[in-house]
Amino acid sequence: MKKTPVKILAQALGADYTSAGKKTVKSINTDSRSIGRGDCFFAIKGENFDGHDYVKQAFENGAACAVVSKNISSDKGAVLKVKDTIHSLGILAGWYRTKLDYKVVAITGSAGKTTTREMIYHVLKKHFKCHRSPKSFNNNIGLPLTLLGADEDTEIVIAEIGSNRLGEIAELTNIASPDIAVITNVYPAHLKGLGSIENIIREKASISQGLKDKGRFIINGDARGLVEHVKGLNKKFITFGEGPLCDIKGRDLRTNGPSGNIKIKTTNVSVPLAGRANLFNTLTAWAVCSQFGISIKDFSEAIKSFKSVVMRLNVERFEMVTVINDCYNANPASMANAIGCLCDLGASDGGRKVFICGTMEELGDQSEQLHHELGKMIAENDIDTLLAVGRFAQNVVEGAKEFAKEDFNWEIFENTQQLCDDLPKFIKAENIVLVKGSRCIGLEKAIDKIKEISGCKS
Secondary structure, three states, X not given: OOOEEHHHHHXXXXXXXXXXXXXXXXXXXXXXXXXXXXXXXXXXXXXXXEHHXXXXXXXXXXXXXXXXXXXXXXXXXXXXXXXXXXXXXXXXXXXHHHHOOOEEEEEEOOOOHHHHHHHHXXXXXXOOOEEEOOOOOOXXXXXXXXXXXOOOOOOEEEEEOOOOOOOHHHHHHHHHOOOEEEEOOOOOOOHHHHOOHHHHHHHHHHHHHHOOOOOEEEEEOOOHHHHHHHHOOOOOOEEEEOOOOOOEEOEEEEEEOOEEEEEEOOEEEEEOOOOXXXXXXXXXXXXXXXXXXXXXXXXXXXXXXXXXXXXXXEEEEEXXXXXXXXXXXXXXXXXXXXXXXXXXXXXXXXXEEEEEEEOOOOOHHHXXXXXHHHHHHHHHOOOOEEEEEOOOHHHHHHHHHHHOOOOOEEEEEOOHHHHHHHHHHOOOOOEEEEEEOOHHHOOHHHHHHHHHHHOOOO
16 A cells, blocks of 8 residues: 555545544555554454454554444554445545555456456566466455555556445445456356345446546456446446357367366467366456457467466365365355366276365355356266265265266265265375365364375375
């Protein structure tokens, strides 16, 4: 963040403040444990914590000021009082966005946001001073922190925008005011909050509301419902995908175990990542990078050295066991992609295929049906063993048993710990193991257990 006097921050927030003095702020922080000297601490209230309880600690750690919504005083730094600290964090980010001359790339979609963001950053940082959050900061706290984290000399900020309720993306895109807005794809996800695929389309498309004049709106042209909806918005847009009507096409998408290839224009781009979805993530990244004058040659060369994002289709070898670590989150579309990746590796390695399947959350009234369909998909892809955990595990197994061959093996576990305790019975040498489920299932514990079983010390 550009160094900013506390008084200027207070004015931007319209805050009452005390003892501002001549102090300046060098960074915005919501975690009192990592406060550095000169930081501004925002006291955020969550479901299980209240940042106001840690204002004293923040000042002891060197904070220059604290933004609060309660009556708190301190003789160690300035206290800026506002009505709502989360809302004010967004106001500050929007104000800061107008004070610096960087361009913003805003990415939304049902899947692939983080990997696409990292790909874009990986390519553009070789040509521009770029900033992005090192984590999946895409909500009403994370997005403002991403914008506020940009330094004075930053040229491009690459940000994610997520949503699990109607209207959230519109609020965030108006803060970000993007120069380029991107929709990676639209699939059933967060149905509990959004209700239907039609609502998901409307919500994702609302990212265009904050788009700057002459900004570029880039969408997945293979998502027909999305394209038809965007046509009705009376906004110019660019499409990417495989279809004949797409402006930016990917041809000959080929997966090859832990890697793949995609032909863009006349150039074959080697993608060092597993899964067909990562080929589309690559195409999405190209659609953005090309808007900044990057040549396809330079793009292709940069992608060769790209590393997969943690817990997102990471293919790892633990002694005699191959593991696909995709346990960051899950929805029906990402499940289908991960299963495809498992089958690709199985075809190339010839190993027995095991799926450690955590259930998918936030699917609302369609949860049981979508988990039953997941089970059918598992059976149709000839997965040898299914280890299901979570509250919809029974639905997954029932769907799989209905369509599976006679030698299909399965087991249901009440929780992740029970799964881990029993894993030695199921994980054998030369297995190819896919580990995937919603974040709350905590399947990274299963990854650690497989390492232990295989004798891997790294």
